[in-house]
Amino acid sequence: MPQIAFCFLNTNAIVLDNDRLKLAFIRTINSKVRMIFIQVAPPQMSNVVTMMCGACSNENAMKHMFISYQRKIRGNDTDYTETEMKTSITNLPPGCPELSILSFYESFHGRTLGALSVTHSKAIHKLDFPAFDWPIAHFPKYKYPLNENMCENDKEDDRCLAEVEELIEKYRKKGKPVAGIIVEPIQAEGGDNEASPIFFQKLQLIAKQNSASLLIDEVQTGCGVTGKMWCHEYFNLPTPPDLVTFSKKMQVGGYYHTAEMKPSLSYRIFNTWMGDPGKLLILEEVLNVMQQEKLIENVNKVGKKLMNELFHLQYEFPSVINSVRGRGTFLAFNAADSKMRQKLILKLQELGINIGVCGERSIRLRPALTFQERQASMFLDALRGAITLVLA
Amino acid sequence: MPQIAFCFLNTNAIVLDNDRLKLAFIRTINSKVRMIFIQVAPPQMSNVVTMMCGACSNENAMKHMFISYQRKIRGNDTDYTETEMKTSITNLPPGCPELSILSFYESFHGRTLGALSVTHSKAIHKLDFPAFDWPIAHFPKYKYPLNENMCENDKEDDRCLAEVEELIEKYRKKGKPVAGIIVEPIQAEGGDNEASPIFFQKLQLIAKQNSASLLIDEVQTGCGVTGKMWCHEYFNLPTPPDLVTFSKKMQVGGYYHTAEMKPSLSYRIFNTWMGDPGKLLILEEVLNVMQQEKLIENVNKVGKKLMNELFHLQYEFPSVINSVRGRGTFLAFNAADSKMRQKLILKLQELGINIGVCGERSIRLRPALTFQERQASMFLDALRGAITLVLA
Structure with a gap:
């Protein structure tokens, strides 16, 4: 809409003020702010x-x-x-x-x-x-x-x-x-x-x-x-x-x-x-x-799957990972120590998985809201593979 | 270009990472930053x-x-x-x-x-x-x-x-x-x-x-x-x-x-x-x-005109305005006191001019770079009018 477009133009460097346009713009933005954030x-x-x-x-x-x-x-x-x-x-x-x-x-x-x-x-x-x-x-x-x-x-x-x-x-x-x-x-x-x-x-x-x-x-x-x-x-x-x-x-x-x-x-x-x-x-x-795509439901579904499988992995390989935790897909687990974390990260990279870290020995999951069960499976397979390689 | 467009999409909320695309994006942005800011x-x-x-x-x-x-x-x-x-x-x-x-x-x-x-x-x-x-x-x-x-x-x-x-x-x-x-x-x-x-x-x-x-x-x-x-x-x-x-x-x-x-x-x-x-x-x-539009030259030309005319006004009406100063179109002058400033601002508004203030009794000019001599004349006429009304 033209009022919104105005905000991209009103740079104050090259466009002159126009009070009526400005007011329309402010009204539009105000109602947008309310609508978008309050929902x-x-x-x-x-x-x-x-x-x-x-x-x-x-x-x-x-x-x-x-x-x-x-x-x-x-x-x-x-x-x-x-x-x-x-x-x-x-x-x-x-x-x-x-x-x-x-x-x-x-x-x-x-x-x-x-x-x-x-x-x-x-x-x-x-x-x-x-x-x-x-x-x-x-x-x-x-x-x-x-x-x-x-x-x-x-x-x-x-x-x-x-x-x-x-x-x-x-x-x-x-x-x-x-x-x-x-x-x-x-x-x-x-x-x-x-x-x-x-x-x-x-x-x-x-x-x-x-x-x-x-x-x-x-x-x-x-x-x-x-x-x-x-x-x-x-x-x-x-x-x-x-x-x-x-x-x-x-x-x-x-x-x-x-x-x-x-x-x-x-x-x-x-x-x-x-x-x-x-x-x-x-x-x-x-x-x-x-x-539309029910992404929060998706987060809950995929998060549950990730959490369950990570639990299994920590019971299966307690010398490598522990302390699985988090909510939704905002999940993390600890490596046994920071050296072990480094090894795991490198093996995961070799297997095509880029993953972040936080704290001193934690590995964190931060997928986008669109992350699917299929992709969760790919990650979990790779993690199992990396753990096996580290232990080999 | 598609790499730039990517930045508007990569919200991390709904789009998955793609390393090659990301790298292309970073390269494009880096060279843009250099090109735009260094010039x-x-x-x-x-x-x-x-x-x-x-x-x-x-x-x-x-x-x-x-x-x-x-x-x-x-x-x-x-x-x-x-x-x-x-x-x-x-x-x-x-x-x-x-x-x-x-x-x-x-x-x-x-x-x-x-x-x-x-x-x-x-x-x-x-x-x-x-x-x-x-x-x-x-x-x-x-x-x-x-x-x-x-x-x-x-x-x-x-x-x-x-x-x-x-x-x-x-x-x-x-x-x-x-x-x-x-x-x-x-x-x-x-x-x-x-x-x-x-x-x-x-x-x-x-x-x-x-x-x-x-x-x-x-x-x-x-x-x-x-x-x-x-x-x-x-x-x-x-x-x-x-x-x-x-x-x-x-x-x-x-x-x-x-x-x-x-x-x-x-x-x-x-x-x-x-x-x-x-x-x-x-x-x-x-x-x-x-x-392209030589806007800095324009600022110098219009600024000079504004400065000259403001000087004339301050000599003509020393009981109303003084201390004309600034560079380019980044100009200001003082009203005799804060009450006088308030009167001037209101009269200017009646004459269709919205203008800002700064400090305790200053009135400041902050036109866009596109401000023309024609518009400067409109402003100066209005200012003379406002001063005359205030003194009447």
Whole structure:
């Protein structure tokens, strides 16, 4: 349609403004944004902010949490004092308060300086860059298979949650209160580390008890790959998380948030592009294809097959692979150690399979939503072949 | 071409990988990036990194400066110690050293947390958000017209440069050495504040003397609008700045840097998209049109006319407007005060002219590169009309 086409032309470099056309364009985009994003919104999250990429989505969602925290303290987010206005310009409190965001070891949330301060997966991302002194808690490390280690894994949840509470207390005393918690539903880059629904339910409760917001980063896990549109839907949270960020498969970055999180003043969260209308058209088509071809059902079907067969392989070859885990086709397993992983990867490559790694000894599956049972079989045959070759 | 088209399809959500196609795509994009960006690169800046937006361009360019600074200190940027690796994960020095970036009051460099720490234009951008304790110097405030206030303005340069040197010393003693300086060629959002070529030459010298890099933020001033492709070309710097960021008119964010700034390890600066191949095609066409229609010449011609007429108006109506300034069509003038500005803006709107503001009492011109003399006349007539109405 012509209004959409306009966005590709209005470069501000070679086209003059035309107010009527602009207004028509804005109306079209606004209704498109609503239509496209709200149809796949997490339950009870009716607000969406579009951004460019995952990092700036997390940066701005964190800003949202700071605004919300200060509003609770101050009673509003409109009556800024003269002192706040003045000190904010020079980076000093009270205008720029010393608030913090609690994050988890082995997390990955992006590589701009704010997002990097809550990222702890690899040294190469962080070396040489100054970072905020913010609290970092341990994320559960489960023993597998889950159904044989329930008691121990429950204790692991409790250990990590106790640390979260201690850190919130510690940073409050330190004068850097925790305004929000940022967490991945499955720590992807950190090694496909998962945590139980109960862990997330309790984490949300701790956040609420401490006036902190909960931001769930679904940049990797979002858009159907775990067998639900959003991975945190598995957690049965009693109320929605305060914010959910997305990017990657969603084509454009951004985040959903609850109505309560909305700042009173406009332009508190703003930038030049606020997303990309061109990508919106691609996303619209991606979501159409996902619905028409029932791709989330497909993910569940193929994921189940992959999971079953991987279980068989880990029981058959416990000296090579273990800790099969994940949801949908967002699956991973561990090699016995990092050397074994390297051997497996090379053998798989010889057999025509390119596969990614995460953490220190994990191998991760990240097929597209269109991945079929036939292709899953090809992969599983190759994996069996690679294991046999490694053991030979 | 089919390889380019592939980038619009490879959403990772619905299309499977195909290695040969992917390789062809990467080769095509790589040569496109080189061809498109290098033809308009600032002199002697042969490296380009593409990003998504202005904020993440500045964030990553700052990271580049931190890497470069630590390399000078350490002697290399490959042999990280065990302690550096370990502490970096927890945001602590020496892995995450307490380095700083020097910025200027009234600057604007973006609204992610790192970019915000070097932004000081408006409280609304910064309130409630924690920021790094980094040094902030005053940017020159000139008296106009320039040719009648040369002596005073020279002193203003020296005053600001002396402050830069003091702050570098102060933050070195504070244990937060300055790794880089970030500056706009014309402080755009802060009020179209300009500084002399000599100011920038001396600033570069101070940076060099202190092992700090110089990052010139051309997000607003880049891409021809000042009458040169890059505004800092007016400054006759003896050597190129270390980094130059761009976005907006360039369609895609990113930065140029000198060969010396290149990190030894790959993936030090990296993210999911590293720019947007789709936007590259639009930029290619924008640059073609700019060349075919000689739009930079046009900017110079129309800019000269605007400047001349604005000078006449300020001499004719000194109680209404003053301090006409700028380069190309990137021009601004001050209203007598902020109330007068409001009146002028409203009268201009009644006369069919929408115009932007910056700083506390400035009115800024930001026409597209295609803005013609005929349209400049329409604007100037309306401005004269608005001034007359305000005085009536």
